[in-house]
Amino acid sequence: DSGVTQTPKHLITATGQRVTLRCSPRSGDLSVYWYQQSLDQGLQFLIQYYNGEERAKGNILERFSAQQFPDLHSELNLSSLELGDSALYFCASSVAAGSPLHFGNGTRLTVT
Amino acid sequence: QKEVEQDPGPLSVPEGAIVSLNCTYSNSAFQYFMWYRQYSRKGPELLMYTYSSGNKEDGRFTAQVDKSSKYISLFIRDSQPSDSATYLCAMSAKSGGSNYKLTFGKGTLLTVNP
Numbered sequence: 001d002s003g004v005t006q007t008p009k010h011l012i013t014a015t016g017q018r019v020t021l022r023c024s025p026r027s028g029d030l031s032v033y034w035y036q037q038s039l040d041q042g043l044q045f046l047i048q049y050y051n052g053e054e055r056a057k058g059n060i061l062e063r064f065s066a067q068q069f070p071d072l073h074s075e076l077n078l079s080s081l082e083l084g085d086s087a088l089y090f091c092a093s094s095v096a097a098g099s100p101l102h103f104g105n106g107t108r109l110t111v112t
Numbered sequence: 113q114k115e116v117e118q119d120p121g122p123l124s125v126p127e128g129a130i131v132s133l134n135c136t137y138s139n140s141a142f143q144y145f146m147w148y149r150q151y152s153r154k155g156p157e158l159l160m161y162t163y164s165s166g167n168k169e170d171g172r173f174t175a176q177v178d179k180s181s182k183y184i185s186l187f188i189r190d191s192q193p194s195d196s197a198t199y200l201c202a203m204s205a206k207s208g209g210s211n212y213k214l215t216f217g218k219g220t221l222l223t224v225n226p
Binding site for chain 2: 002004033042043045048055056090092097098100101102103104105106108
């Protein structure tokens with residue numbers, strides 16, 4: 001068990017809808033990262049937060065947004081969903097810059 | 113050229129074999145090197161973490177880094193069916209200020225047959 005908790009495990013929704021994915025980092029970790037994993041693209045970095053502030057952005061669509069709250073949990077909001085957004089979404093946390101990431105077990109999003 | 117190249121496999125070996133998994137990279141700024149194991153429908157799990165050239169051993173696993181050749185390897189001795197998973201290499205470099213950018217390979221699917 002990595003100590004990173006993600007909810008829900010599965011999400012099925014329709015095109016055009018909006019969903020929220022939730023992540024609780026490991027105790028003591030200040031950084032939270034969001035990744036998208038699809039079969040053909042591998043792990044794609046979306047966004048990183050450190051102690052409530054956005055630290056780095058990757059290939060995150062404008063329809064997607066995230067935030068990290070004072071208790072360090074994070075939420076990833078996906079809106080105007082398209083079929084191509086179906087993927088596994090992983091949250092990871094680390095204790096400091098350059099430290100290895102520890103991943104949760106992901107949220108499997110299916111857009112129909 | 114991609115920053116990190118990893119042969120996707122699939123790789124199939126008999127139980128007890130020595131497995132060699134490899135990644136090459138082009139960015140000489142990479143400082144930290146990792147190997148993750150990912151079982152189906154699970155998150156990647158950190159296996160090995162190193163920051164220098166040379167070998168690092170942990171049980172049946174050995175990570176090897178050759179910075180001069182920009183090449184990293186993971187060796188698995190006495191492979192077991194429970195080692196069947198996708199193995200991802202990852203490496204990080206400073207990306208401004210105190211932040212680091214982590215880049216993953218696409219993963220190699222390994223099957224160990226009993």
